Amino acid sequence: MSLLTHLLLTVFLVFIAASPPSTSAADSPTVYEALQSYGFPVGLLPAGVTKYKVDTATGKFSVYLNKTCSFTIHGYDLKYKTTITGTISANKIKNLSGIQVKVLLFWVNIIEVTKEGDQLELSVGIASADFPVDNFYESPQCGCGFDCRGKRSGELSFKRFVPLFQV
Ligand SMILES: *[C@@H]1O[C@H](CO)[C@@H](O)[C@H](O)[C@H]1NC(C)=O
Numbered sequence: 001m002s003l004l005t006h007l008l009l010t011v012f013l014v015f016i017a018a019s020p021p022s023t024s025a026a027d028s029p030t031v032y033e034a035l036q037s038y039g040f041p042v043g044l045l046p047a048g049v050t051k052y053k054v055d056t057a058t059g060k061f062s063v064y065l066n067k068t069c070s071f072t073i074h075g076y077d078l079k080y081k082t083t084i085t086g087t088i089s090a091n092k093i094k095n096l097s098g099i100q101v102k103v104l105l106f107w108v109n110i111i112e113v114t115k116e117g118d119q120l121e122l123s124v125g126i127a128s129a130d131f132p133v134d135n136f137y138e139s140p141q142c143g144c145g146f147d148c149r150g151k152r153s154g155e156l157s158f159k160r161f162v163p164l165f166q167v
């Protein structure tokens, strides 16, 4: 290889390495980054969500999953529909639709999520429950929640879901 070729190749490779992998990454944050910008932890949504839109003026958002997603966390069932909508503002999600928790025999919608300090309050309308926000630092996987490949991530206070949501 001639010195010139070598130099050109080096310059070329440096150029490639220096250019950002995708310009859209900077313009459009991931849905998880968007959640965090409103003060919420990523764990409110399951892992692998790539499609969403949010109207930053009104806070109205839609999140799209490829298919419905459900998992059980320490015995409590959660279900995400393919479209999740609501209105988000700092530390508050209102008019939420598309996320359900099974209370006794019934699937009920979680309609409001509020963050107060280090607590997340999940409301199903007739009842609400508070959870330490650090339960939501990781996104659960569709199908297996936090127990994928035998991996356990500690004892979640999701244990308290059923008792607290009882009316
Ligand atoms: C969802 O579907 C899109 C387009 O069909 C695909 O690019 C993406 O990888 C899928 N995501 C997951 C998590 O399966």
Ligand SMILES: *[C@@H]1O[C@H](CO)[C@@H](O)[C@H](O)[C@H]1NC(C)=O
Binding pocket: 085, 086, 087, 095, 097
């Ligand atoms: C609440 O969400 C529904 C869709 O689930 C929408 O049709 C309705 O306009 C929303 N209401 C408000 C006040 O944003």
